[in-house]
Amino acid sequence: MSNEADTIFYDVVMLRNVTTKEAAIHSLSEYLLKKGHVNEHYEHATIEREDTYPTGLPTKPIAIAIPHSKHENVIKQSVVLGISDQLIEFSEMGNSDSKLNVGILFLLALKGENGHINYLKNIVNYCKVEENIEKLYGVKSAEEALQIFVAEIVNAD
Template structure:
């Protein structure tokens, strides 16, 4: 097994591009890779899917810019993960996620920031950092991120541009 390069909250072997057609398929695909790399525990999948259904994580980015795609921030409790990091996932085509603010509304989402956090105090902190990143990064830079087509480019962008506490 190769050793991952890790910069802050990002690891080069935990950045993905998915062509799946629905949120559960994407989460299952990424889960298997994260499990194989030891980042999550076996029961992670059932808990992240259950949490996503009860507490949707889709975020409407139109208040930032009408030109940005929507994102989602799936996560679950820290007892189901082995590390503290953000897993960026580029979707090759939009997938429906329910809106975090208005759970009965669906959003077409094009990018995921999956949170893995084994620190029970830190879940809200990482979520806040992602929201700060989306709000403080210039729209042209976010557009660049959301159009990158390689996991290495996404990893380098996030490692270089994401302010970490």
């Protein structure tokens, strides 16, 4: 994925006092909308998709979620990492009856399924390691999180 780094926008948003998955997706989607990276349908489509196909993963010690929308809502490919100071309830991928306390979100705004699959693989591989989750969730700033995100997840090939 390193060669895609020039064509995909990466950033981090520190989520403060966000307590629902809808509010978390809203904050991250709104950030991309203001930058002109997604259209006005992206947020609603992402929340709708999350309700139908949950993206929460039971990583330890804190769960993650990887919400995304269809490619037609994407203007400029982007991946935004959201780190929340509050744990947010998401349903578990593949088991919507199971609820997870999510503190880290990766909002994907990508074109084509291959992009999603590659990112999902890198994110899941990184987040399988408990120490990685602790390090990422323990960052003090968006800049620190972005450095970890790009170096250890995006360029993980």
